[in-house]
Amino acid sequence: MKTPEPTLRLTIDADALAGNWRALDQLSGTAAAGAAVKADCYGLGVDNCVPVLRDAGARQFFVAHWSEVDAVARHVPPEQIAVLHGPVRDHEAAYAIASGVLPVINSLEQARRWNALGGGACHLMIDTGINRLGVAPSELGDPAIAALSVDMLLSHLASADEDDATNAAQLAAFRACLPMVAHRRASLANSAGIALGSDYAFDATRPGLALYGGVPRDELAGTIRQVGHIEAAIIQTRRISAGDKVGYNGVYTADKPMRVGTVSLGYADGFLRARGPGGVLRDGEAILPILGKVSMDMVVVGLENAPGLGDGDWLGVPFDLPDAARQSSVSQYELLTVLGKRLRN
Numbered sequence: 001m002k003t004p005e006p007t008l009r010l011t012i013d014a015d016a017l018a019g020n021w022r023a024l025d026q027l028s029g030t031a032a033a034g035a036a037v038k039a040d041c042y043g044l045g046v047d048n049c050v051p052v053l054r055d056a057g058a059r060q061f062f063v064a065h066w067s068e069v070d071a072v073a074r075h076v077p078p079e080q081i082a083v084l085h086g087p088v089r090d091h092e093a094a095y096a097i098a099s100g101v102l103p104v105i106n107s108l109e110q111a112r113r114w115n116a117l118g119g120g121a122c123h124l125m126i127d128t129g130i131n132r133l134g135v136a137p138s139e140l141g142d143p144a145i146a147a148l149s150v151d152m153l154l155s156h157l158a159s160a161d162e163d164d165a166t167n168a169a170q171l172a173a174f175r176a177c178l179p180m181v182a183h184r185r186a187s188l189a190n191s192a193g194i195a196l197g198s199d200y201a202f203d204a205t206r207p208g209l210a211l212y213g214g215v216p217r218d219e220l221a222g223t224i225r226q227v228g229h230i231e232a233a234i235i236q237t238r239r240i241s242a243g244d245k246v247g248y249n250g251v252y253t254a255d256k257p258m259r260v261g262t263v264s265l266g267y268a269d270g271f272l273r274a275r276g277p278g279g280v281l282r283d284g285e286a287i288l289p290i291l292g293k294v295s296m297d298m299v300v301v302g303l304e305n306a307p308g309l310g311d312g313d314w315l316g317v318p319f320d321l322p323d324a325a326r327q328s329s330v331s332q333y334e335l336l337t338v339l340g341k342r343l344r345n
């Protein structure tokens with residue numbers, strides 16, 4: 001017998017996703033937009049998103065882990081996949097060579113490892129100030145770097161989502177590195193970096209968040225559309241009296257008799273406790289306030305504004321990322337990447 005579907009669902013608006021990629025590609029000017037597809041496309045699902053991005057025109061895909069390659073390689077050629085963490089262990093370098101996926105070399109040690117195993121085309125990350133991954137500009141004269149066959153020379157902006165002097169400083173530092181390493185393409189901008197203007201675009205851009213509906217800078221508001229839509233079903237309703245408490249630790253107390261609905265969505269699905277206080281679910285235009293703490297698999301809402309609802313009825317979960325981030329004080333990145341497995345089946 002077929003397994004019953006979960007009482008919550010994530011729908012991907014493929015038109016919005018493709019439209020976001022095209023808009024970011026346009027904003028990238030003469031540079032080609034790629035796509036960051038790490039963390040299962042930021043929680044929205046590789047199988048849902050990578051074919052749409054590919055069909056929209058993306059030809060360069062970024063994952064963080066080697067373990068993320070297989071899922072992406074089902075949809076795009078291996079030479080279009082870059083692994084940002086790079087070859088930390090010998091067998092990862094060997095895997096890259098065998099699979100045709102390109103590593104991002106992040107250190108002299110990784111460069112030596114890559115060269116020792118026979119290497120071939122790779123990407124090279126330069127650290128221009130985020131102090132996370134990448135070789136230092138002062139290391140670029142090393143023979144291990146000269147021996148690389150560099151396709152894309154990358155660096156990553158630390159504060160592109162802010163108006164901060166760091167952006168111009170990183171841009172200048174990156175520019176100064178370009179003549180020091182032979183390369184086919186240069187790439188600096190993530191989503192927010194694209195909004196900083198054409199100076200930051202170089203040959204290739206690497207949007208992630210904004211593809212999936214995130215708006216890291218106001219310049220992108222009005223251009224970027226919501227991609228993920230979440231719904232969850234009511235699994236029980238009840239009447240409670242004035243003075244009754246709802247949920248763990250009884251943090252909500254009813255001040256009048258009311259009807260409430262228990263909804264099949266909780267923090268295990270990525271609907272974090274931070275979305276409880278002041279948060280709502282929706283029935284069309286009707287607003288249903290969240291009562292008490294979000295549980296692992298459930299949340300309780302007041303049904304005053306939608307008295308007709310009952311078991312099995314679907315509710316909308318607000319997932320406009322800038323709004324949800326303001327309401328919950330959780331970043332847009334985290335709101336996406338915490339989405340639970342039950343939403344991605």
Ligand SMILES: *Cc1c(COP(=O)(O)O)cnc(C)c1O
Nearest residue numbers: 036156190191192206207208209
């Ligand atoms: C995740 C990541 C991106 C995408 O960044 P967004 O801010 O999500 O657009 C680009 N480049 C690198 C190196 C990354 O790690």
